[in-house]
Amino acid sequence: MKLNNKITILCLIIYGYVLIYQTFILSHLLRYSDFINAAMMIILTALAIIFLGYKKDNPRELKFEIMQKTIFLVVTFFLISYALGLVIGFNRNAYSLKPFMILRNIICPLTILISMEIYRYVLVNSTNNKKLLYFGVFSLFIFETFISIRVSGLSGLLPIFTVVTTQVLPYLAKNVVLSILAKHGGMKPCIFYRILMEMYIYVLPIIPNFGDYITSMVGICFPIILYISVLGNINEYVNPITNMMDTRLLKQKYNPFDYATFAFLVIFITLISGLFPFTLVAIGSDSMSPVISKGDAIVYQKVVSEKKLKEGQIVVYKNPNPDKDTLIVHRLVRIEKTKDGYVYRTKGDSNNGEDNVDLTIKDIKGTVCFKIKYIGYPTLFISSLFKKK
């Protein structure tokens, strides 16, 4: 049988299994789904080795460099995450941490992980046909995605958006990058990367409380950052500078654009996440025009103390009415001292009267630092689409 046909058959087996998993296994054999997935992945890996052959890992300097960079980035990730956890808080681990339970929780995901990476290594090193490689890598992505979600349970734009951003896109980024790593660096960096990035949730007692947004950002950005960081090493190996050329072809290795991009991403994600002192908010009405108009975005600094609030400041507050779960950006017009503390009254600059709420310090989220014109429009547009649904 031709190599193309073998790879195609393997991919079709994966697609067929995923279909059976979603339509039958999830509804009738849910309790055994982890074991079934692990068994399936072992069978697929065995078939891949039989059909495509297993080429032994040849030690190369490139593999060592890729492994080094992977270890460095993953360790850095953990240091930064747990340092951030000191600021944003931690969640208790949902899993039992008794040794037997850890083993029980880990056995199936670890089996799937290792089998997948062996399968990936065998696949990417069996052919140089790009279309076949894309098809094969895509099938791995489909497998990993569709054993992690229940398609029938996705109803509504919000759950679909959450699943796409926290699982589908991160799995896609990870599978593409790991396939490149497997081709040039062997399977060890891939296995190492996945064990550290996916198994820690079963063994550590506390997990940083990131939430869906940061989780999706990390899941998508981290593999791409890993790819960018090893790209230079891969290029040097694939396209080496010989002794005759190196003195003439030494170019600047570090591009300032890369650092600027990285800085922009960090600042942007930090502002949007709302987990840090400064937060970005889109403005949905003209109640504060002409100072702040609909479609603008403002950056506000979180307020923790009543001493920081003064009349005339533009503040961001949460509507105390539980039926109206919105943030409002208006000007502080009056501060009254009562026996229970301070009460704040606000008003939109273009409104006729004061807002009909008495606010306390708990309701006030922060004070506006500056505005950015127009960048809030995409958010307002998407928000209106969600509300229509």
Next chain:
Amino acid sequence: MEEKEQIQQHEKQEEKNKNRKGWGILILLFLVVAISIGYAALSSNLNIGGSSKIKGQTWDVHFENISTPTKVGYCTDNGTGEFPAKINELTTTPSDKKDDQNISFSIGMKQPADKYTFTVQVKNSGTIDANVKLNVTQLTTPASNYLNWSVTGISTSSQGELLTAGSSKTVTVVVEYKSTVTQLPTSDITATLAATINATQA
């Protein structure tokens, strides 16, 4: 000539690689901005930090759907405002939502055969199976001479029982003034009734 050709080839390859890197960065920027706009639009108060989700798995065992109590005879508010029974959230931070709860109630009973019953569901809304175990504190004298109380619906054995992800069990709480009592107490008796449901990963 050969060296010139090599240099040209090398430069071509470098150009290709620069393009790849550029595309990688562009795709990354686009995804970050697009997803950020989506999340900002989803959350009207931008509270998009804090979640009990971990890689798609959630732990969420909690009380819900507490019923209106059924009363037989004389059962009234004991003056504490906790009649009928209600579910109390013990933490207010979003990350611990529904993690710590208790149910409180306070009733006054006057005569034999007075009875107060309510039900509450113990729901496993997470994706991790739970093992639940009920511990019921027995009444002590003198209250035990006059009252029966029971909490049923979940096993009290040391092994507990399984509460699979997505399922729930109904717990029934009954407090009863024993109908067999013939000699009434001479003064008010206060009884503290306590039961805990212990939930761990199955």
